[in-house]
Amino acid sequence: MIRVCRSLSLGGLVFSFLSLCQVRGEELPSQAAPPLAPGLPPANPNDGATAPAAEAVSPAQPVLPPLQQAPEPLAPPPGVQVEEFVGHRSYDKDGSGWGWVKRSNDPWSAARWVVLEETPGGVVAPWRLLNKKRTADNDFEYRLRGYFAPFSVYDPHTDEFLAVFVPERMEPIGPAAAPPEHPGPPFHRVRLPDSTSPVSVTDPNIQAPDALR
Amino acid sequence: MVEFSSADASRSFRSRWPRWLGPTLLSALLLVSGVPRLPAQEPAQQEWIVISGGPALRFFEHGKADSHDKYWGNFIRAAVARLGQLKLQAEGKPGIVITWLVYRPAYASRSREEKLDILPEIVEQANALKVPLLWFDTTDQLINYLNAGQDRKIMPIGALDYFGHSNRACLMFDYSTYFDNMSKGCLHEKDLRLIERKAFLRRAMVKSWGCHSGEDFSLWWKRRFGVPMVGAVGRTDYATASLPYLSKGAKWNQ
Incomplete structure (x- = not known):
């Protein structure tokens, strides 16, 4: 009797384990994904109420760019100080600005839309440093x-002069x-069409004339 | 002009209109149509100026679908071709001075990037042409030269040619040199007011060989100086070793 009970309970355990695995396997196709970072709202707030199982679904953790110094x-220049800021990257499909930058203690309403001064090799x-896509x-x-x-610098695609931020250090928060x-990016008064890009060179293999070599 | 066939008609006109109206109308007409210009007396001296903007850094342009300035010397060799033409035109005219202005920072940056000595090569070109070469590092320097590089009362600018990046509203002496897709050193149409009207000869030949200048910049130029600027409606192409040509569908405008 005890043996029967033991075998039954063991079988039940195995069955439960197997069924659990099966169910979880259906529900969580990507079990390796870490949980969603706390504080991040769902993409659509209504989704959370209608599909509680979605809370357990976690997308892949985004890859952060490395810290740069x-x-x-x-x-x-004289009269200007190096300070601490917070920046929010906002891709602009129409222009070449980088994002919004504010002093650490300021509200976002005080943020400025800036161009980032980049230093090759710095x-x-x-x-x-990610996948080379501007939206990365x-x-x-x-x-x-x-x-x-x-x-300020001139953006020929929007016919605007933009503020410049010179970074000494960029540490990703996430x-x-x-x-x-x-x-998002600011409203652009003018959007010049793509064909307004400057001079085109159709032959990429063009060589300098002898006089310039 | 209205002509009256008889004294009676003239008298009847006078009787119908007060005496002061004639001169007033004439003045108003002159104001509307612009002050008539006397045939400009060609000054004994004039300066012909060629401006070269600079190339982009490959760091910023590499990998773009519409990558610019694979060759650093587009705006140099085009300017050299134009300077050669101007020198021929200036032969036998001792009062003409030809000057070449080049935006130095872009060439210095590109030199560092490509580990080339580009600046001496440009100097060599100027020496070969026997043309004075002047570097400029900022737009202010360029404007200052146009205004006062020579005494413009004695030696106004008789010709101006621009080779470089541009769009419909701006001449860009650098593009993607300091900032990706952007320009730090440029002359916007709204800044034309900083250049003295009288710096130019009334019959000056002015041409921008960059893209799209004829779409808007030329209009602002004409409005400011009264001198037409020839510019492209559409794009120009620097792929040849000589002067740039219009891309398909583009045309010159002024």
Whole structure:
């Protein structure tokens, strides 16, 4: 009798284990994925209520770009100081701005839309260190150290002059919802068509004339 | 012009219109149509200027579908070709000075990137042409030269040619040199007011060989200086070893 009970309970255990595995296998196709980072709202808030199982589903953790530090401390122009900032990367399909940058203690309403000054061999736009797609770090936040340059630069695609941020250090924080005050790039008064790109060179193999060699 | 066939008609006209109206109407007409220009007396001296903007860094342009400036010297060899033409035109005219202005920072950056000595090569070109070469590092320097590089009362600018990046609203002396897809050193149409009207000869020949200048920049130029600027509606192409040509569907405008 005891043997029968033991075998039954053992069989039940094995059955339960197997059925559990089967069920979990259906529910969680990607068990290796880590849980969703706390504090991040679901993509669609309504989804959470209708599908509780989705809470257990976790997307793959985004790959963060590496921390970047300039090889030398920056030497800003007189009257300008290197400070701590927070930046929110916001990809702009129409222009060449990088994202919103504010001082650490300021609200996002005080953020400025900036162009990032990149230094080949130094601090560059983090997307270059990911998969080379400009959208790779869209809606990522960064702790920044640097300063606002005292000049602006011209974006020929939108016919605008934009503020410049010079980074000394860029430390990724991770994905974050866009600030409500700045849900995306700013509105562009003008969008010049793609054909307004500057001079085209159709022959990539063109060589310098002898006189210039 | 209205002509009256008889004294009666003239008298009746005078009787119908007050005396002060004639001169007033004439003045208003002159104001509307612009002050009539006397045939400009060709000054004994004038300066012909050629401006070369600079190339992009490959760091920024590499891998783009529409990658610019694979060869660093597009705006140099085109300017050299134009300078050669101008020198021929200036032969036998001792009052003409030809000057070549080149945006140095872009060539210095590209030199570092490609580990080439580009600046001496440009100097060599100028020496071969026997043309004075002047570097400029900022737009302010360029504007200052246009305004006061020579005494413009004695030596106005008689010709200006621009080779470089541009769009419909701006001449860009650098593009993707300091900032990806952007320009730090440029002359926007709204900044044309910084250049003295009288710096140019009334019959000056002005041409931008960059893309799209004829779409808007030329209009602002004409409005500012009264001198037409020939510019492209559409794109220009620097793929030949000589002057750039219009891309398919483009045309010159002024």
